[in-house]
Amino acid sequence: MRRTASPLSLALLGAGVFLLVLAPMLAWYVEPRAKRTPVDVDVTTVFTGTGSYFDTTEIRTVTSKRLTITRQVRGDVADSEKSGRAIWDVSTSVDTDATLPAADTHDSLQWTLERWVTDRRTNEPVHCCGEKPAFDGEAYLKFPFDVQKRSYRWWDNTLGSTVRLRFAGVRRIQGYEGYRFTGSVEPTRTGTRLVPGRLVGLPKRGQVLAEEWYANHGIELVVDRRTGRIVNAAIGPRKTLRAPGGKRDKVVLLDSRRLEFTPPTQRAQVELASGDSDRLELVGETLPVGGGAAGALLAAAGAVLVVRGREPRATTPVVAM
Structure with a gap:
């Protein structure tokens, strides 16, 4: 049969x-194509801490004041889809209690607007589409996917160059484990500013081109391994003025040992990283x-x-x- x-x-x-x-x-096939930097982002992160800043109303540096950095990242979906790149517009303001909340960003202690353009797969900078300013490096608002236990070149916009961040083990943020990277910036001249001579120890001169100097006491970023999303960030910026050719700081414009993501920002970043990581793992x-x-x-x-x-x-x- x-x-x-x-x-x-x-x-x-x-x-x-x-x-x-x-x-x-x-x-x-599917998972590598899922590892693409999103373009429809609308994320606000907030740093807080204490430090010093130059009070223009008192014409002097005040100390032990609360400082707040607010950064808003919005994706330009239309331009991103047209170019095939990830295009993010980034607004960053530094505020004191006197300027927070600011009705106008120009009232802030410091305000910048940037346009960040990257390759959606590699996270490398792409110099197109109205990028401002031109930048370099491997990481800034995020790290590449599948973060490795090695050093990365992180773009510091105030410095106008990259900073080497070294892998420094793991750290838990709000119960979520990420890779920790650390670095610092030695005092570096970054530009000039026209100020009254008396501000920088030259009372007999009316206006002088004072030198702007920048340093960073310490940079610490905790990054989700799979997605490259930063779940916690801490920085220690120091901006000062020196007399032309001077060797010492004469005016402190901004100085803080540590400004760090607030707990609500940490929780929001962890939630985003965890969700994206789970989907990629799936x-x-x-x-x-x-x-x-x-x-x-x-x-x-x-x-x-x-x-x-x-x-x-x-x-x-x-x-x-």
């Missing part, structure tokens, strides 16, 4: 083969591994049933009388 495969065996075999084909496609590891294992079992079971086949029902022969 000829054996025939049952519908169940064929269904099991088909499902198993489908899962075996789908599993590597998820890992090798399509890159969980589904391929689980689907491959299930596909192998189903295909094997279906193949066994197909080989064994099914006995057809016996029929009673008709005997001619």
